[in-house]
Amino acid sequence: MSDALLEARALCKHFGGLRAVHGVDLCVDRGEIVALIGPNGAGKTTCFNCITGADVATAGDVRLGGTSVVGWPAWRVAQAGVGRTFQNIRLFKEMTVLDNVRTPAAFRAGYGLLAAVLRTRAYRASEARTEARARELLALVELEDAAGARARELPYGDQRRLEVARALMLEPRVLLLDEPAAGMNPSEKGELAELVRRIRDERGVAVLLIEHDMKFVMGLSERIYVLDHGEPIACGTPSEVRADPRVVEAYLGAPAEGAR
Amino acid sequence: MWTLAAEFQFSWLWVAEVLVGVALYAMLAASLNLVTGFGGMFSLGHHGFFAVGAYAAGWMASLAASVEPGSAAGWAVFAASAVFAVAASAAAGLLVGLPCLRLRGDYLAIATLAFGEIVRIVIQNTPALGGSLELNVPRLVMRPRGLAEVESFRELFLVVGVAALAVVLVVIRNIVRSAHGRAVVSVREDEIASELLGVPTTRYKVRAFVLGAAFAGLAGWYYAHYTGSIAPANFDMLVGIKILLIVVLGGLGSLTGTVLAAAVLVGLERLLQSGVFGEDLKRWMQVEYALILILVMLLRPHGLLGRFELGDLFRRRARGGRAA
Numbered sequence: 001m002s003d004a005l006l007e008a009r010a011l012c013k014h015f016g017g018l019r020a021v022h023g024v025d026l027c028v029d030r031g032e033i034v035a036l037i038g039p040n041g042a043g044k045t046t047c048f049n050c051i052t053g054a055d056v057a058t059a060g061d062v063r064l065g066g067t068s069v070v071g072w073p074a075w076r077v078a079q080a081g082v083g084r085t086f087q088n089i090r091l092f093k094e095m096t097v098l099d100n101v102r103t104p105a106a107f108r109a110g111y112g113l114l115a116a117v118l119r120t121r122a123y124r125a126s127e128a129r130t131e132a133r134a135r136e137l138l139a140l141v142e143l144e145d146a147a148g149a150r151a152r153e154l155p156y157g158d159q160r161r162l163e164v165a166r167a168l169m170l171e172p173r174v175l176l177l178d179e180p181a182a183g184m185n186p187s188e189k190g191e192l193a194e195l196v197r198r199i200r201d202e203r204g205v206a207v208l209l210i211e212h213d214m215k216f217v218m219g220l221s222e223r224i225y226v227l228d229h230g231e232p233i234a235c236g237t238p239s240e241v242r243a244d245p246r247v248v249e250a251y252l253g254a255p256a257e258g259a260r
Numbered sequence: 261m262w263t264l265a266a267e268f269q270f271s272w273l274w275v276a277e278v279l280v281g282v283a284l285y286a287m288l289a290a291s292l293n294l295v296t297g298f299g300g301m302f303s304l305g306h307h308g309f310f311a312v313g314a315y316a317a318g319w320m321a322s323l324a325a326s327v328e329p330g331s332a333a334g335w336a337v338f339a340a341s342a343v344f345a346v347a348a349s350a351a352a353g354l355l356v357g358l359p360c361l362r363l364r365g366d367y368l369a370i371a372t373l374a375f376g377e378i379v380r381i382v383i384q385n386t387p388a389l390g391g392s393l394e395l396n397v398p399r400l401v402m403r404p405r406g407l408a409e410v411e412s413f414r415e416l417f418l419v420v421g422v423a424a425l426a427v428v429l430v431v432i433r434n435i436v437r438s439a440h441g442r443a444v445v446s447v448r449e450d451e452i453a454s455e456l457l458g459v460p461t462t463r464y465k466v467r468a469f470v471l472g473a474a475f476a477g478l479a480g481w482y483y484a485h486y487t488g489s490i491a492p493a494n495f496d497m498l499v500g501i502k503i504l505l506i507v508v509l510g511g512l513g514s515l516t517g518t519v520l521a522a523a524v525l526v527g528l529e530r531l532l533q534s535g536v537f538g539e540d541l542k543r544w545m546q547v548e549y550a551l552i553l554i555l556v557m558l559l560r561p562h563g564l565l566g567r568f569e570l571g572d573l574f575r576r577r578a579r580g581g582r583a584a
Contacts, residue, residue, distance in 0.1 A: 052456055073460070075456075075458050078457055091453070092446045092453070093450075095446065099442055099445075106458070111439075116440055117435060119434060123438065166457065
């Protein structure tokens with residue numbers, strides 16, 4: 001097949017009679033920033049859930065680096081290189097900020113329970129490595145000073161950035177961001193866009209994001225997919241999508257006289 | 261008569277027995293804290309694993325009834341029975357954990373409670389384990405006869421108990437602070453997020469559950485050899501509830517709190533039983549016990565210590581008080 005990093009083909013997710021996602025094709029290449037947009041209830045998060053294994057797709061295929069990941073448990077998809085954040089923040093609230101970021105590295109720890117109990121040299125070396133990487137990611141999202149705080153104590157915007165750092169700990173090939181800018185003010189959104197670009201440029205991580213803020217999406221993404229009622233209605237560059245009458249209709253209802 | 265009884269109550273002999281009880285319950289509660297406090301799995305059947313360990317150790321000891329107490333062979337069987345008890349209860353933990361850990365919250369509590377009862381009833385109907393009567397556990401390391409020997413027997417077991425408790429606490433603490441421990445705690449915090457961040461949640465839940473069961477088995481080994489006779493009635497539901505009570509009272513996720521709560525609860529129970537506060541208070545003991553628990557939970561809803569650990573004091577200072 002193609003050499004796309006992440007590819008969804010004819011993805012369907014039906015809940016009984018409800019076609020939450022129907023026939024969605026999606027593709028993210030290495031080093032791309034791609035957006036998935038659409039009105040509320042269009043099936044964007046359901047797409048994310050099917051890609052990450054949180055939901056099992058009714059039909060269709062999801063490929064990561066050419067390998068089908070359909071039917072894999074979510075943890076295996078994550079370990080294979082798909083990191084994500086959540087629409088409603090899902091941090092490990094009672095854990096410290098540092099521990100939140102360290103957690104996804106467990107599968108790379110390289111030592112067993114016995115080594116942990118005995119605090120062997122391998123254990124200490126692995127823990128030191130993990131902590132250094134976690135602190136580096138905290139520095140990236142500008143939370144290094146909050147490392148010892150509990151996650152629930154952070155302000156909202158910081159919690160969103162902490163989720164990004166936590167997902168990056170997986171060393172993902174592609175990062176799925178579910179409404180990362182929700183609830184942020186314009187200056188925070190600007191910083192977030194900058195952060196997403198840095199993640200792509202400096203770490204080579206491709207990004208697929210869901211977002212409602214059109215200014216944010218248009219300024220950041222190279223390609224955009226548009227969903228409505230679970231079905232794809234358009235895709236292309238920001239300017240192509242902006243000009244597409246079906247997109248305008250989906251967002252604004254009936255095509256208005258004299259609309260752009 | 262009252263003074264005589266009271267003098268006896270507070271002799272070293274009495275104190276040693278209370279401390280043995282504290283060590284036993286601290287061990288049980290610490291093992292449950294790994295499951296419930298750190299792993300977030302609500303288990304009401306921990307006494308089942310306690311029973312499996314006790315009967316495994318007791319059964320093995322009964323095979324060595326002719327061994328001279330205190331001989332090298334006696335100590336060897338004593339040690340071997342610990343390994344056997346831990347293995348048996350870990351196996352039971354795996355058996356229960358694999359199907360039950362798909363359940364959550366209340367449902368898991370009911371399933372584990374049922375397991376605890378099943379263990380008790382199986383023992384009751386197994387003549388080789390003494391049925392509903394007692395299983396005599398032959399003495400392997402010392403046979404206490406006179407009062408003086410009883411005292412040194414208790415001292416010996418106090419040392420064994422404190423050592424076993426120390427092992428349990430250090431193992432749990434070291435695991436909780438490792439990458440594997442963080443994975444277990446993340447499951448408690450948000451199972452879905454945990455799974456989507458690469459943590460095989462079921463595998464970690466089963467691991468924590470099996471480890472908790474294994475330590476409860478160690479406590480069973482300790483109990484069987486200390487009392488010298490065990491009966492199904494020693495492992496009823498109330499024991500399971502008492503273990504959970506200590507965990508909640510001490511603070512879910514605090515090992516220091518677990519030890520403190522075990523000391524407070526067992527100490528309080530024995531003090532009320534001793535009748536030092538007069539016969540009236542002794543008669544109403546169960547009511548007072550319950551009232552004190554209600555009071556503690558009202559005043560300290562997250563347990564005596566919450567998630568605080570003794571070690572936090574030093575770490576916080578080392579980081580220049582930056583722990584927010």
